[in-house]
Amino acid sequence: MMEPVLAQTTGFFRERPVTRGLAGAFSVVWVHRLDDHATPPIIITPDATIDLQWIDGRLRIAGPDKEPQVERPPAGAVIVGFRFRPGAAAGWLGVPASEIVGGRLDLGELWGTRARELSDRIKSAPNLIAMVRQLEEAIGMQTEGRETLDPLMGRAFDVVDEGLPPETPLVPFLQRHLHMSERTLRRRFENAFGYGPKTLDRILRFHRFRRLREKAGDASTAVLAVEAGYADQSHLIRESRRLAGVTPSALAGGAP
Known part of the structure; x- marks a missing residue:
């Protein structure tokens, strides 16, 4: 039985910014082509993103995740993903992000015939570049001219991602920064x-x-942990096990 591996350590993986017509809702398009021989189970670690993916001739929604997910794609599978900008998925999909947490949902479960019509626009292509171009054009038709991004939540994401000053309580800081009550803040984040x-x-x-x-290479894990915002290295190790299923040292090695 093969041991699980982290997603981007197997096969071919590349990403690039999306074309202009998609930029209102998506940030990058990525391609993951798995090896032709037997593929081990793949661990997907939570990263606060939501992706629209083309796999096995259909569109599906992946994430957002709160804990590690294990997937078992077939050998040689090709997955094309379009990563939503922070705060854009709910508006594009028409459902709150809280309703799809941890999900791997066929787009048809959310859109019905509209999803089938979108998938039907994707024809067989001579190569992967042509396939990605088709997907960009089809998804772009569903994106251009639509206001799907929640700019305030996009800004909130950036604030949290940058990290707060040490000893700063998160929720009160965000309430002041975004001028929201705690209840409204939580509702908007969950959406x-x-x-x-x-x-x-x-x-x-x-x-x-x-x-x-x-970036730091061989820098001390304890130092990096504090720089990232952890209380200490033990705090980091606990969180790494919860979010990735492995320790930071195992994560750096690319396997559990």
Whole structure:
């Protein structure tokens, strides 16, 4: 039995910014082509994102996740993903993000015949580049001219992602920054991101550590943990196990 591996450590993975027609709702388009031989189970770690994915000739919605997910795609599978901008998925999909937390949903479950009509526009293509171009054009037709982004929630995401000053209580800070009551703040976060401010902060702090680790190379994990916003290295290790299922050192090695 093969051990699970982290998603981007197997096969071919690339991403780039989306074309202008998609930029109102999406940030990047990515391609993950799995190896032709037997593929191990893949661990997807929560990253506070929601993706529209083309896989096996259909469109599905992935995320937002609160805990690690394990997927078992077939060998040689090709997945094309369009990552929603923070605060845009609910407006584009027409459902609150809280209703799709942890989900891997066929777009037809949300859109019905409208999703089938969108999928029917995608024909067989001679190569992957042509396939991505078709997807961009079809999804762009559903995106151009629509106001799907919640700018205030996009700004809130950036504030949390950057990290608050040390010892700053998260919710009161956001209430002051966004001029919202606590109830409104939580409702808006759950609609836009699928969960409240504290969960979003936990997930983004973990990925802040991962970004720091990539840039810093051999820097001390304890130092990076504090720089990312953790109380100490033990705090980081607990969160890494909760969000990735592995320790930070195992995560850096690309396997559990």
